[in-house]
Amino acid sequence: MAMIRTRLSIMMFLQFFIWGGWFVTLGTFLANNLSASGGQIGMAFSTQSWGAIIAPFIIGLIADRYFNAERILAVLHLAGAALMYGLYMASDFSTFYPLVLMYMIVYMPTLALVNSVSFRQMSDPGQEFAKIRVWGTIGWIIAGLGISYLFAWDSSQGIADGMLRNTFLMCAIASLALGLYSFSLPATPPKADGPMGLKEVLGLDALALLKDRNYAIFFIASILICIPLAFYYQNANPFLAEIGVANPTGKMTLGQVSEVLFMLLLPVFIHRFGIKKTLLIGMLAWALRYALFAFGNADEMVFMLLIGIALHGVCYDFFFVTGQIYTDARAGEKFKSSAQGMITLATYGVGMLIGFWVAGHITDHFSTNGAHDWQGIWMFPAAFAIAVLALFFLTFKNDKAAAPTPNQSVKV
Structure with missing residues (x-):
């Protein structure tokens, strides 16, 4: 083994x-x-x-x-x-x-x-x-x-x-x-047999979950929060390079180190504080990281940029991984696989597609002759994340869905 x-x-x-x-x-x-x-x-x-x-x-x-x-x-x-x-x-x-x-x-x-x-x-x-x-x-x-x-x-x-x-x-x-x-x-031979239609392949049979008001709110929030996520993927490295941060790609690996560390803390946090608070912290972290990017610089305020990068573990794990756990708990045995397929298609497919389109247009709006107003660019996803957080806070009710205990492992 x-x-x-x-x-x-x-x-x-x-x-x-x-x-x-x-x-x-x-x-x-x-x-x-x-x-x-x-x-x-x-x-x-x-x-x-x-x-x-x-x-x-x-x-x-x-x-x-x-x-x-x-x-x-x-x-x-x-x-x-x-x-x-x-x-x-x-x-x-x-x-x-x-x-x-x-x-x-x-x-x-x-x-x-x-x-x-x-x-x-x-x-x-x-x-x-x-x-x-x-x-x-x-x-x-x-x-x-x-x-x-x-x-x-x-x-x-x-x-x-x-x-x-x-x-x-x-x-x-x-x-x-x-x-x-x-x-x-x-060798990993195929295991599926019997008829399988497009609905099962895309996880669309799990759309029945959207009849639950709480899950429908979470589903919409998941798509919307992908817009701030797209700004990070698209703009973080060009931003750091343009303002003169040394070794920007190496420094961005702090985000992956943070992701591993917070992944280990996630089961304990969900068990202690519940799904709603964990998701809210994830959304708040997106707003905070972009505010840090907006007001940091490559000189005396470079620590703000490094903190913003290191927040990646909270941003990603506390919202997206928690969302996968919440989806698994809500789906039940019948829709477990198809529900994960549905939420992945909605976020990395539809949500990120919208997010990259928005990020591209906002970046062009705050660009003049190749130079960027980075503060204006970063304040947009910060404000957007706060708006999604407020919507989620006001409409999502505390959910008693099953969550992992501190002794359960979470897939990294």
Whole structure:
């Protein structure tokens, strides 16, 4: 079992090394090297959402029914390596965009596939999965530290010299390695049988949960809070680089370190304070982080930026992971899997698609001749998060849905 755990950990490490190795610096690269507008950068980031929307078709209609998960994982990463090399070679946005769209369509399904391969090898996923999944977060952190501190691709000189382009080549090599490595992973044959329609694949049979007023309010809040989330993904790295923060990508790995730490605290917090207060703290953290970004700077107020980055664990874990736990508790046995599919489609699909569109237009609104009014940009998602928080506070009633006890593990 130890050998299998090691092999799965390597898989997770490479899976998230690839994503963290180019996605964090994407906005900075597009703005500085391809002269992309805020709207175009938003389009590029929204490919993640299109990938999330299309992924259930690949997993539900193909992977779960006809082919081994590890073989599909291998093929998708090999295709991803070729597309990533195409991104490395792209010289303008019109060439770059269709390639990044195709890449995210093949990458997003692999997030579910690595989980599937892992779960099928475990006798107690609740206890074992976190120890393997955490290597994915470590992979993301190592990618960021390498970009900043080993290669200095995101330094002022590195950006000016176009060195961020090398992130795509690095990830193409890592994707090729994972594609070949995946063929050696434990066999994970399909298990689904019998008829399965589009409704089941997309998790739409779980829409019955929306008849519950409390869950419907949570569902709407989840989509709305994705708008502030999109601002972080799209603008945080370009913002830090533009105002002169040294090693911005490396410093942003504080967010992943924070995510791991707060993940460990989350079950205790939910058990003690309940679902509503935990969700409210998550939303409040989004508003606080953007206020810190709005009023911090690269000099004497740089500590405000670092605190804002470190709040990522609270922002993400206390709202999105808590939301997954709440959804699981509300769904019951009949809709557990489809409910998770529905909330993922709503947030990473629809919510983030809207969020990147809004973030792109707000960024363009506060941009003049390539320079940005970052305070104006960051105050928008801060105010928006406060509005969502107020709506949720006034309409969501305390919920007695089951929550994990302090001794239960939460998937990282």
